[in-house]
Amino acid sequence: MQLLRRNRRNSSNSRQNTNSRTATSNAEQQSSTPRSTLNSPIPPEMLRSLSEETLITSGHSIPTTPTHPFSSIPNHIRRTISNDSNLTYISRAETFVDLVLGHSFAEFNAIRTMPVVSALFQKGLYVFPSEESLNLYKEKNRNVDLSLRQKGLGTPILQVTTPMLSAFKKNCPTVVIYRFKTPPINCLNVSPEATIENPKIEFCRVYFKYLKDKIAKYTFQFMPNGDPNDAENETLTMYVSSVTPYADVCYKNTRLRWVGTTSMSSTFGSGFFKLLKLSDESPSLTDHLDENFPDPTNPLLASRDALANTSPLPPLARFSDKQSSSIPKKRLLRHGDIKLIEVFNSGNKDSILDIPYCSLVISSLALVLRDQEIKKYHGNARYYDTSLATTNVFY
DSSP: HHHHHHHHHHHHHHHHHHHHHHHHHHHHHHHSSSGGGGOOOOOHHHHHHHHHHHHHHSOOOOOOTTOTTTTTOOHHHHHHHHHHHHHHHHHHHHHHSSTTEEEEEGGOOEEEEEEEEETTTTTTTEEEEEHHHHHHHOOOOOTHHHHHHHHHOSSSSSSEOOOOTTTGSSOOOOOOEEOOOOOOOOOGHHHHHHHHOEEEEEEEEEEEEOSSTEEEEEEEETTSSOOOOOOTTTEEEEEEEEEEEEEEEEETTTTEESSSSOOOTTSSSEEEEEEEEBBBSSOOOOTTSSSSSOOTTOOOGSOOOOOTTSSOOOEEEEEEEEOOOOOOOOTTTEEEEEEEOOOOOEEEEEEEOOOOHHHHHHHHHHHHHHHHHHTTBBSSSSSOOOOGOOSSSSO
């Protein structure tokens, strides 16, 4: 009996030891398994391999195994995402960077003031590249040294002339703008008594034409090298209306508007107008225009709200005759000045050699509008729309 009792006691102890060892191993296995994967339908070893693949070896392709749940994903999926992100970045750079005259607005780094004067007993108007250049021209009594003129100093950059009886001549330009060049280098060997003028080339021809529905246009034929048949020549068209007190033009894929001018039917002229960039949704006189007929559905044909839907950017340029004089000083009479912003890379701002071509184009547009306004009656007090002078910089 004692032997039977001893055998039963030993067998029960062995069963208890076995159960305790099993419970201990299960507890250790549960403690080594993440809590978030206890109730997951995916086996823990597979989740561990997926987690390691994501956090550690995400730069490598996923091994293709029959039991892997993502084995059907192609290996080039990461490469495809990278290409899409690059394309998205390029699209943003091309779409959301609003270019103004071919440049981002942050690239405009200089403000240029170009005086407009006339000389006694000389034809036309003269435009100088800066106030300093005009002052040098006055100090030398219009006889600047040849060495300075070869550097482009003390010399006008543009001359504006109006051909006589151009309104009665067929295919005759309304305004002709000349550009001055520096004297050639070989002129240094000429005697000091000899008079050497700065050569000039025909820079722009301006034609005026009436269209239908009280619309007129100015056609600018720019010749940078003075050759009418040069491949670098370009043509711009600026539209004005007898109802709307502004002028619209498109240059370098930028829709622009001169604000502050008077309509063609107005009796009084304006002495101040500025250039603004139109927003993309704003209507323009340049929309859907052919050779003779404007778009009859254009709301601008009957609107006088010049500032509607303009861009929040500051003015790009302005003309003002506020500093004009009625009494000549040193045989020069001042008619106003053109102020504009530009992308100035390097050089001397007072020299005619370092003026950006875009600044000359904008100045030509302003000079033609000034010629339009000066032919109207100003009276004793010049007409100004003071609401247009939003900043002291451009007044």
